[in-house]
Amino acid sequence: MSEEFQIGEYYWRPCAEIMTIPDGRIYYIPVFEHLHADRQFDFPEEHYHIDGRFEMEPRMKQQFNCWDGYTAAVIVPESSSNYSFLSIAKTKVKCERYDTGLRVPEHPTEKQLPKVEKYRDWYKSYIGKKCEGKLCPHFGTAMLEKDGLLVCPMHNLTADLQTLEIINT
Ligand code: FES
Numbered sequence: 001m002s003e004e005f006q007i008g009e010y011y012w013r014p015c016a017e018i019m020t021i022p023d024g025r026i027y028y029i030p031v032f033e034h035l036h037a038d039r040q041f042d043f044p045e046e047h048y049h050i051d052g053r054f055e056m057e058p059r060m061k062q063q064f065n066c067w068d069g070y071t072a073a074v075i076v077p078e079s080s081s082n083y084s085f086l087s088i089a090k091t092k093v094k095c096e097r098y099d100t101g102l103r104v105p106e107h108p109t110e111k112q113l114p115k116v117e118k119y120r121d122w123y124k125s126y127i128g129k130k131c132e133g134k135l136c137p138h139f140g141t142a143m144l145e146k147d148g149l150l151v152c153p154m155h156n157l158t159a160d161l162q163t164l165e166i167i168n169t
Pocket residue numbers: 136137138139140141152153154155156157
């Protein structure tokens with residue numbers, strides 16, 4: 001559980017300001033403000049991860065398939081046919097839940113499998129690394145406590161709460 005936020009309260013958070021195509025409506029999607037690419041698991045486009053702890057419009061929950069705080073979708077500023085990315089804007093949004101993260105398919109399809117395997121190999125390369133200050137050894141993201149573990153909300157590196165070392169999940 002996060003100590004930083006309370007469910008039902010509003011916070012100024014970084015949001016991707018996007019304009020939908022073709023109807024030109026503006027929406028704000030809470031994100032982790034760290035633009036990056038994940039070439040190591042075949043995601044070369046720069047993107048932001050969605051912070052599903054915070055509320056977004058139902059249309060956006062639908063668009064990004066993010067109903068429980070977890071999603072495989074990310075915001076890709078340069079190459080989406082569904083929206084134009086306008087900016088990252090601090091926006092007041094309601095906290096809906098304490099956890100969020102990347103949804104990696106448990107039973108990948110044949111098409112998803114090569115990416116998922118690369119992800120798993122990448123994950124293994126982090127096992128045993130320390131999360132000093134409860135920060136992720138990948139990009140320094142603040143990790144979240146979940147079920148007695150520390151989990152990174154960006155790419156799910158998971159650590160033991162006592163040793164702060166990344167573990168095999
Ligand atoms: S930032 Fe990538 S797993 Fe933490």
